[in-house]
Amino acid sequence: MAATRTGSRSRSRDLRGHVAAIVPTAFVVVAFLLPLIGLLLLSLRPTDTMNNVLPGFTGAQYAEVFGTSYLWGSVVESLWLAVRVSLTCLVLAFPLAWYLARSTSSVGKSLVFVITLSPLLTSEVVRSFGWRVVMSGEGPVNVTLQALGLVDESLPLLRSPWTVFLAVVHVLLPFAVLALSASLGAIDNRLLQASADLGAGALRTFRSVVLPLATPGIVAAAVIVFSLSMGVYVTPLLVGGANQSLAGLRIQTEAMVAFDQPRAAALSFVLLAVTLAVCGLVGLAGRLAERGRRA
Amino acid sequence: MTATQGRVEIRGLSVGYGGEPVLELDELTIEAGEFLSVLGPSGCGKSTLLSVLAGFVTPTTGTVLIDGEDVTDVAPNRRETGLVFQSYALFPHMTVRRNLEYGLRTRRVAKAERDERVRDALRLVDLADFADRYPQQLSGGQQQRVAIARALVTRPRVLLLDEPLSNLDAKLRRQMRHELRELQREVGTTTVFVTHDQAEALALSDRVALLAHGDLEQLGTPEELYRTPRTRFAADFVGAANLLPVHDGDGGPTVLGRPVRLAGSGFAGATVALRPEHVRVVEADGDAAPATVLSVGFAGERYEYRLRTEDGTELLASPADGGRRFAEDEPVGLTWADDALLPLGAA
Amino acid sequence: MPDRPVSARPPLSSAGRARARRALTLVPVVLVCAFLLLPLLVVALSSFNAANNFRFPPSGLSLRWYAEVFGSAQWLDALGYSLRLAVLVVPVVVVLGTLGGYAVGAGNFPGRRALGLLFLSPMAVPGVMVGLALLYQLQRTGLVGSAQGLWLAHLVVTFPFCVRVVAVSAAALDPALPRAARSLGASPLRTFLTVTVPLMRPGIVAGAFLGAVISLGEVAVSVLVAGAGEATVPVRIYSAVQVQLEPTVAAVSTLLLLVSVVTIAVLDRTIHVSRFL
Structure with missing residues (x-):
């Protein structure tokens, strides 16, 4: 029999998983991507004075977002909060991630792991409620401060932007720990021993061995924490109230209180664009840092 | 024992993934009941050949015939080839018995016959007492024998072995070499044995196909390859020279x-x-x-x-x-x- | 030898010193853990407060707030609603997540990485935006405020987590095993069901638990999508906390907390979930 097959490539019949992908892909497209595209179109619609959506296309909503300090300012505020939260999370996550990746005590590891995960698996409302109680006038912080004689009357901690900041750090810290410990765990113990053997102190080993090798994990942690904190709204709302200039809160207010959905949509896409841009820059910086070190 | 089925013919075969072909075979016939070793260094295309025979890779051109039937486009599960992996690929979540039954259940063999065939196959590889163990509870050599039994219990037309001895230590390897040869004689199944170890190929085979860079370098009995190598590569790879x-x-x-x-x-x-x-x-x-x-x-x-x-x-x-x-x-x-x-x- | 400063150290206390240094490195670990636990412990503690306030330390202990929760039709409705929703969400998201996680983790086809990003993207988009997009879509299809709408929202939120844990399990699969099944005569579907899925079971179980816990606690998207009639427990807490601090909220929160803690403990015991996150 003559060769009847033609074609330039041999097909591997081992093409795995592409059939399995069909249903979940359809789900994500229908339940997530299409609504998101609908939202994008909505952000381009004009509205009348009663906030009714009209047909046609306009960039007016975006002009409004960039032209109103009430809206654009909230994006800047969110950016500033997200930067502080990301840096704080990285610093706080390091000891936990290091412990999870390096400790030889399995009991200790299990304990730290459960403690790390517990906020992640606890509803945001429960955690926010907890911070409300912690920082309330008769809560543990004020009671402790008064008992120590540091303050005479209880501080209005709930209205402090620092309380919101702490609560957001608390919400996102587990993500940073998990991302970091994955890359710290991948560092070969022998490298650390080699560094110590070559006479490097702990600090030097950390700077010249651990930090460079952990760069991918640091970038991943920063990107996750940053993007999640950019849109956060439940925690700030419940801890600090509705009168804060944060983009997530403004989106929620515009949509659910002012019923101006197109404007809320436009603001959310501006927020998403800024978030993606910063994450892209962080990723690029991480890659450059790695390449620079290799060169 | 003479085999009546399992004659494999490969015609005008070419396999490539976009770039250079990784395997080209004009003609290769494996007689029914024959033990053929496919020998070559890594990257010579021997594993690709096995994948083509098992049906996991469709060649760019060419045909594969088993007993005269064109199986080039037949899916792996309809080929009736028995494949033994280098890593054995025993299902870790099944006992030895369930591993052996797997191929019989897919063929809807009735329970009574299934039990009998599993028992025979386990006896054949000397593992009758290990039916209810899990693969992790067996030694490397035992896992190896389970893998062969699992492939044979379905009575495949062709038995395909992918470096099955390479994960065993030297002493066990030598012993398994003999067992494998005796087993094949006993069941008479056409066998294609892929290896990079020339000593294995020479000791086991009726014929050896020496592959290099995706081409058939020489085909012959072990004695022919050893005594009359046709090329520098053949002389040097089969025995030292x-x-x-x-x-x-x-x-x-x-x-x-x-x-x-x-x-x-x-x-x-x-x-x-x-x-x-x-x-x-x-x-x-x-x-x-x-x-x-x-x-x-x-x-x-x-x-x-x-x-x-x-x-x-x-x-x-x-x-x-x-x-x-x-x-x-x-x-x-x-x-x-x-x-x-x-x-x-x-x- | 002279370039090694080791000899300059007093040899006596080197063991004690090492122990001290190890203890010192534990200090930040303990502090950060305390920070993570503080609000959760405070919630749990205040739920047993006998008085109707949040003064610390509580003046007495009682279970009156739990009694109040279980006597309140509103809270019981919310609990029932949350549980029913989770029961409807988990099986569906497990199927979707298993298929998706397998495709992303063990797949071997062009565009696999892009698909992985697509599957995880609902996690990266702010919850308020996901909620808004779904709300608008549901308004247009007339499903706003319906149980189906909330169900869909919870599927979208839990799906990426499920995909992620299953993908980790799938990536560890030996590709020879499904091949072995195929060569033994199993069809692709049979191979998937009898070999691939059983071997991914740890990831699938982890995905199911994660999905349940996240669905039970979800609020950011639910608040936007949920109608007035169907308040889940977190949505009710969300509304309650904005008005004033009620001790019943502490009791309900502690119940939710308990579910999470039990889940984590079970996961860590049975399948060592630490490998998956």
């Missing part, structure tokens, strides 16, 4: 300055292969090719020498006739029987 140039002397062709008698004529520029075990190391004298011992090692029955001749050629020798041990740096002479020189093609 010293490749020596032939010069035109006054009185005819010479090798290492010694006149030799070779069949045929026109040897200028030709190469001969001389196996280390056919080199004789003697006291330096006028007739032998002079050389110096670079190093010497003891290998049980014989000594292994690395030598350098006067013109700088380095060669290996492990003479069969024990003799005395020559010391390093000692001048020696080299001789050989002329029929030990294997003339190679121009390649």
